[in-house]
Amino acid sequence: MVARIAFTAGEPAGIGPDLLVKLAQQDWPVQLIGLADRNVLLERATQLGLPLTISAYDPSQAAVPHQAQHLTVIDCPSATPVHPGRLDSLNSRAVVASLERAAQGALSGEFSAIVTGPVHKGVINEAGITFSGHTEFFAHISKTPRVVMMLATTGLRVALVTTHLPLRDVADAITPAAVTETIDIVASELQQRFGLQQPRILVTGLNPHAGEQGHLGREELEVITPAIEQAQRAGIAVTGPWPADTIFQPDYLRQADCVIAMYHDQGLPVLKYKGFGDAINITLGLPFIRTSVDHGTALDRAGTAEIHVGSAKLALQTAIEMSQV
Numbered sequence: 001m002v003a004r005i006a007f008t009a010g011e012p013a014g015i016g017p018d019l020l021v022k023l024a025q026q027d028w029p030v031q032l033i034g035l036a037d038r039n040v041l042l043e044r045a046t047q048l049g050l051p052l053t054i055s056a057y058d059p060s061q062a063a064v065p066h067q068a069q070h071l072t073v074i075d076c077p078s079a080t081p082v083h084p085g086r087l088d089s090l091n092s093r094a095v096v097a098s099l100e101r102a103a104q105g106a107l108s109g110e111f112s113a114i115v116t117g118p119v120h121k122g123v124i125n126e127a128g129i130t131f132s133g134h135t136e137f138f139a140h141i142s143k144t145p146r147v148v149m150m151l152a153t154t155g156l157r158v159a160l161v162t163t164h165l166p167l168r169d170v171a172d173a174i175t176p177a178a179v180t181e182t183i184d185i186v187a188s189e190l191q192q193r194f195g196l197q198q199p200r201i202l203v204t205g206l207n208p209h210a211g212e213q214g215h216l217g218r219e220e221l222e223v224i225t226p227a228i229e230q231a232q233r234a235g236i237a238v239t240g241p242w243p244a245d246t247i248f249q250p251d252y253l254r255q256a257d258c259v260i261a262m263y264h265d266q267g268l269p270v271l272k273y274k275g276f277g278d279a280i281n282i283t284l285g286l287p288f289i290r291t292s293v294d295h296g297t298a299l300d301r302a303g304t305a306e307i308h309v310g311s312a313k314l315a316l317q318t319a320i321e322m323s324q325v
């Protein structure tokens with residue numbers, strides 16, 4: 001049976017529609033279903049000088065593999081005309097509706113996976129919609145109490161205990177349950193979805209020098225170490241807390257399948273320095289497969305030739321591979 005994979009283009013003024021147009025230029029062994037404003041896709045194809053025809057998605061028809069230059073689309077019309085690079089909060093509801101439709105399809109089994117293009121979190125909030133990221137959105141809509149954001153590139157995976165939080169709130173969110181559950185999810189998903197028999201996990205501290213024996217913060221002693229010990233007793237190959245400024249060295253990384261960092265900007269700058277444009281974002285712990293690009297809306301590049309499609313391609317390829325496991 002041919003799988004269906006939903007690709008949400010995200011913010012219409014960003015490069016998400018461009019990425020979808022570019023992905024549609026080649027054959028894929030799955031049916032690629034674009035969730036986007038169909039007129040924006042056609043306009044963007046013209047701007048990029050790429051051929052594209054579109055047909056409306058009909059769930060009653062059997063899925064067929066994607067054929068180059070023709071895209072099946074669930075139309076998510078924007079409320080107001082879209083100009084590349086210019087955000088308009090009037091269009092945010094359509095973006096969120098496209099994510100809801102994709103999630104419904106993934107939860108019902110209609111779609112084997114969701115691949116997301118970038119959204120602009122700020123403009124969605126300006127529309128009066130509370131939204132901190134796809135990760136939290138899909139967790140909420142699927143009623144999953146904890147999910148884990150993991151970014152991966154060649155030679156490095158970084159997962160996070162906390163995601164889109166103001167730095168001021170991070171320390172309070174580093175609880176024993178948050179650390180233990182994150183380790184559990186990373187270990188079990190690396191086993192089940194990535195075929196690693198005994199994943200080796202390194203956990204960072206929160207504070208400089210992993211708290212310097214309690215002299216630079218006590219979270220390592222009181223929260224992170226006990227959580228690691230609990231996971232070790234459960235048979236997980238996990239060590240830490242390691243100083244975050246030490247652990248991202250090749251000698252340490254060679255002995256690890258994943259680094260769990262405490263917060264977004266502790267782990268992701270390293271990942272992006274190593275592999276920006278050649279990395280993906282995967283939400284672990286959801287009841288469906290969700291992969292994503294490693295970058296944002298790149299408003300400055302929408303509708304231009306200066307767009308790299310590498311991460312989007314990798315996100316789609318990975319979703320296809322994960323659907324086959």
Ligand SMILES: NC(=O)C1=CN([C@@H]2O[C@H](COP(=O)(O)OP(=O)(O)OC[C@H]3O[C@@H](n4cnc5c(N)ncnc54)[C@H](O)[C@@H]3O)[C@@H](O)[C@H]2O)C=CC1
Pocket residue numbers: 010015116117118119120121122134292293294295296297298299300301306307308309
């Ligand atoms: N998966 C998602 O939905 C993500 C969304 N975002 C959102 O994106 C918005 C903008 O974030 P920024 O920090 O400006 O990061 P950004 O990734 O959009 O842009 C950073 C720089 O990289 C360039 N760039 C990014 N992707 C590119 C690509 N595929 N090809 C060529 N150049 C590319 C941009 O032109 C810009 O110069 C924010 O609202 C943020 O929340 C950020 C990360 C992920």
Ligand SMILES: NCC(=O)COP(=O)(O)O
Pocket residue numbers: 132133134135136268281292
């Ligand atoms: N830096 C990654 C990021 O912000 C992506 O978040 P999400 O929208 O995938 O939750």
